[in-house]
């Protein structure tokens with residue numbers, strides 16, 4: 335109820351604290367399946383002191399405009415873009431994917447009135463949301479035994495209405511990477527743009543090679559990749575909302591730029607879907623990236639991967655459990671071999687765990703974010719071991 339008279343601050347804050355007791359807290363090591371984490375303290379500091387800044391008004395906030403440009407340049411460097419970055423910061427992976435598909439559709443306006451995009455079954459649900467919003471049919475294609483898109487399956491679905499292909503570098507369900515190089519060749523052959531959704535993987539994959547965990551060409555180093563999205567508010571440790579999408583070429587950005595007639599200068603055009611939007615998370619992203627440098631992120635990824643190894647040990651130790659794939663990055667999908675997955679998950683929730691499940695394959699998911707400690711992993715598996723051995727199959 336919105337009351338006539340206001341209440342004292344202490345009373346309001348006290349009530350808010352009470353309500354928020356129902357939230358999970360990252361500091362407790364829960365939740366185990368969230369893709370965001372405790373923002374880096376420097377980012378939190380910058381965010382808190384820049385709350386009023388509006389990235390929808392870059393003519394007014396010219397310093398913020400400069401910082402946004404520098405963030406895009408740093409992310410361009412992370413994604414091996416050797417030209418200036420064309421793109422925008424966004425509110426996250428969903429907005430970035432919508433923008434990519436909007437650009438595909440707009441570029442193909444003369445080609446078709448019935449636009450279609452192709453994406454493997456494992457692409458994030460925001461691709462369906464984008465298709466729904468933009469009137470673009472989403473053609474989902476088969477995956478292989480390791481839950482990666484199949485190049486031949488994608489090529490077979492290309493027709494005169496195809497306006498783009500979407501692949502994922504770090505799938506939501508298993509952290510898997512689609513065969514980007516092979517599909518990029520197909521995309522080039524057919525002159526179709528290819529978007530890589532690296533919302534999660536963008537701040538992980540570039541560091542895996544440095545720590546001896548696999549080399550993957552997934553971004554602009556692959557000819558044929560036309561756009562890549564990355565979320566600083568996931569493994570970039572930035573406060574929510576912080577996403578970004580970069581395009582190889584300005585022609586895509588031009589097609590998704592809209593005019594704001596009542597604003598001037600840099601504010602008079604917008605690329606993002608949102609109008610008014612926080613500059614605070616962009617400024618925080620800038621500060622964290624400058625402060626940590628590549629070496630800082632490498633250390634974060636190293637620790638998350640060490641914890642992922644520990645999870646794999648605990649899974650192997652329990653004959654009732656199995657990992658769906660050998661993890662490529664810090665996401666683990668766990669199958670229940672005998673007891674129905676839903677039963678295990680319900681019992682875990684009764685013990686206070688906030689669980690997440692994926693449909694493909696049916697698994698419970700752990701996203702091994704920096705707040706997921708060895709202690710919380712052990713507590714989780716102690717409960718899981720207990721539950722999976724006490725429920726009759």
Ligand SMILES: Cc1ncc(COP(=O)(O)O)c(C=O)c1O
Pocket residue numbers: 369425426427428429431458460502504505506531532533534565577
């Ligand atoms: C691969 C991938 N893409 C896009 C998204 C959507 O990101 P957001 O929730 O920030 O919009 C997610 C979220 O989990 C994701 O895993």
